[in-house]
Amino acid sequence: HAKLEGRNTYRFFTPQMHAKSVRALQLENAMRRALERNEFTLHYQPQICLHTGEIRSVEALLRWNQPELGSVSPGEFIPVAEDSGQILQIGEWVLRKAVAQLQTWHQAGFGQLKVAVNLSAIQFHQPQLPELISRILLESDIPPTALELELTEGVAVHDPKAATLTMDALRKSGVWLSIDDFGTGYSSLSQLKRFQIYKLKIDQSFVHDLDHDSNDRAIVSAIIRMAQALGIQTTAEGVETQEQLDFLREQGCDEAQGYLFSRPVPAEQISELLCAYQPWSPPPSPAFS
Numbered sequence: 001h002a003k004l005e006g007r008n009t010y011r012f013f014t015p016q017m018h019a020k021s022v023r024a025l026q027l028e029n030a031m032r033r034a035l036e037r038n039e040f041t042l043h044y045q046p047q048i049c050l051h052t053g054e055i056r057s058v059e060a061l062l063r064w065n066q067p068e069l070g071s072v073s074p075g076e077f078i079p080v081a082e083d084s085g086q087i088l089q090i091g092e093w094v095l096r097k098a099v100a101q102l103q104t105w106h107q108a109g110f111g112q113l114k115v116a117v118n119l120s121a122i123q124f125h126q127p128q129l130p131e132l133i134s135r136i137l138l139e140s141d142i143p144p145t146a147l148e149l150e151l152t153e154g155v156a157v158h159d160p161k162a163a164t165l166t167m168d169a170l171r172k173s174g175v176w177l178s179i180d181d182f183g184t185g186y187s188s189l190s191q192l193k194r195f196q197i198y199k200l201k202i203d204q205s206f207v208h209d210l211d212h213d214s215n216d217r218a219i220v221s222a223i224i225r226m227a228q229a230l231g232i233q234t235t236a237e238g239v240e241t242q243e244q245l246d247f248l249r250e251q252g253c254d255e256a257q258g259y260l261f262s263r264p265v266p267a268e269q270i271s272e273l274l275c276a277y278q279p280w281s282p283p284p285s286p287a288f289s
């Protein structure tokens with residue numbers, strides 16, 4: 001192979017790197033046709049209020065059913081979409097789809113339900129983003145307060161000034177801002193306050209070992225207390241056991257999301273859950289999902 005490249009060619013790639021880039025290229029190419037071929041779908045995962053037991057909102061999670069490459073996880077294809085710039089188009093599709101689906105749920109009588117959409121940093125840094133979101137909401141019948149946008153801690157690192165402008169514009173439009181995977185990245189407390197963050201989503205890596213790791217318990221309880229002092233909501237991600245749930249409720253965490261309640265499921269199953277769910281009956285077993 002090196003021979004083909006000629007003798008003056010440097011070999012930049014190790015075999016592993018090469019294999020990886022071929023896969024990334026395959027994904028990137030397949031992705032170009034994915035939207036028009038309707039290969040993307042959204043699954044939704046409930047976020048349960050720990051004070052009342054209600055499903056307050058659902059997080060939209062992108063799924064890609066690619067016939068040739070098999071099922072590809074967002075953890076694999078989102079970075080590829082970000083590298084190739086395709087995340088902008090895909091992200092706009094996600095926003096429109098999630099808002100349209102929420103409108104259907106509102107019309108079905110679940111008018112208090114909200115939807116949370118994950119935003120890539122690339123989307124966040126588009127100056128037109130606040131306008132795009134306002135337009136999508138205007139074209140729908142749902143109020144801006146029914147939309148939560150999940151950002152990661154990194155978005156404000158490189159250009160805090162620009163980030164502040166975008167956050168302010170988004171907040172002015174009426175949508176809510178959440179910080180996803182909180183605790184894994186870089187945030188300053190003063191920024192949380194200044195950006196008018198509505199919700200911190202405590203990363204699932206802290207929730208996973210709550211039962212046996214006293215450091216994780218200390219971190220989670222400190223995050224909850226700090227958020228409470230700042231007037232910010234907390235949501236624990238990746239809640240899988242009753243013991244984790246009991247600890248989180250005891251600490252005053254506001255919401256939980258995880259397999260204990262439901263896996264991410266297609267919209268129709270959320271409709272069934274909304275109809276069937278009894279606040280604070282014992283949490284449904286994982287068989288519920």
Ligand code: C2E
Binds near residue numbers: 180257
């Ligand atoms: P995230 O936003 O932090 O989403 C939560 C992830 O945790 C989801 O993985 C979800 O399926 C998983 N999860 C939920 N409950 C549990 C649990 O109890 N246990 C365990 N082990 N996992 C749980 P998923 O769907 O594979 O998505 C991974 C990441 O991909 C998301 O993390 C988000 O960062 C990104 N992503 C997904 N959809 C989109 C999208 O539409 N746009 C963008 N930009 N990113 C997305």
Ligand code: MG
Binds near residue numbers: 150180
């Ligand atoms: Mg998220």
Ligand code: MG
Binds near residue numbers: 181204
């Ligand atoms: Mg997360």
Ligand code: MG
Binds near residue numbers: 180181
């Ligand atoms: Mg994540």
